[in-house]
Amino acid sequence: MNDAARLDPIKDLVDFYNRWPAIRPRIQAVSEGAPPTADDLEILNWLIRITDMIGPSDLGWTED
DSSP states (O other), X not given: OOGGGOOOOOOSHHHHHHHHXXXXXXXXXXXXXXXXXXXXXXXXXXXXXXHHHOOTTTTTOOOO
16 A cells, blocks of 8 residues: 555544544455555554443443
């Protein structure tokens, strides 16, 4: 991928959420065997961060 096609840095959770429809196909391609680019790895890091932010109360679960 050339520099002109590089992903603009993701600023925060809201930015990631708003851009997800456009960047999702990149991660789908990686999941299907495409080699990840540095930008794809950044997207994956954001997915990890977002998942780490979610807890039982966000899902409506109660802890026994």
